[in-house]
Amino acid sequence: MKTLVTGGAGFIGSHLVERLLEDGHEVIVLDNFSTGRMENLDHVKDSQRLTIHRADVSGYTEIKPFFEGAAWVFHLAALADIVLSIQQPLSYHKANVDGTVAVLEAARSSGVRRFVYAASSSCYGIPDQLPTPETAPVKPMYPYALTKYVGEQYVLHWNKVYNLSCISLRLFNVFGPRSRTSGAYGAVLGVFLAQKLAGKPFTVVGDGTQTRDFTFVTDVADAFMRAAESQVEGEIFNVGSSGTYSVNHLVELLGGDVLHITKRPGEPDCTFADISKISQVLGWQPKVSFEEGVRIMLENIDQWRGAPVWDEKSIAEATQDWFAYLGKSPIR
16 A cells, blocks of 8 residues: 655665565655755665655655655654754754644545554653553653654544554664764664674773663664554553663674763663553564664674764764753763
């Protein structure tokens, strides 16, 4: 069927596009390439069932024609960076809130049958309950987390008021090939792989005992497919790995020296999704172990050859607003 993916040239979006094409669907990609990269779609760009359009999702009039005839819409387009969201809250509101409303309205007015939203587990802030269920309190710590949560509320509201069939997936610490390599300070695996290529030590925040629910990107793409194919609507589902893994364990798998840097405010010591709901309702389970996922990334390490190589000084400079606005001092 005809499907549309916003942010389809991004990290997760490109893997979802790949999966949709593998399953025989026609795919329309909307991306303004502010963070997405055309290279992420190089391996599928010659498909006769793929069309790519440069467009900003916050422009309803501009994007509306692309939704005509689409049965499924996957909304992944967003700005995603803690530091930049603190520095540029209006830009994040425009992309993540106004953009979501424009995409919802374009989908509704075009008769889209299914709408799947990429939400963020950052809405839980520093959770009190581990594993964290969907019913846990929402405590966003910075504008990125807030705007993604507000976007989710619009999605659920369009489902309730306009009967647009919607599902929201709260994603936990997604990793894999083509993950983001830019921004004020990128995701930990991308940072570490660039450091490994450069022969530099891994900049481990704090003592490295903090754990993350690292979820492999192909499992996340599969969760999007399960959500679209189901008849369930108006629900929120966590998408995680069914485990949580320390940064120290990641360093052991990658192999290399370590440089410890200041622990950052607003970051939880542990992220760990309770995925019992999505497993029971949608029948989804992760398939790729953390260790297997890291092995795959090491096999693809050349993808990070052009990525920024962070060190203690550049990280401190990039994250100074993070410390300032969240009320802490960066001095150890």
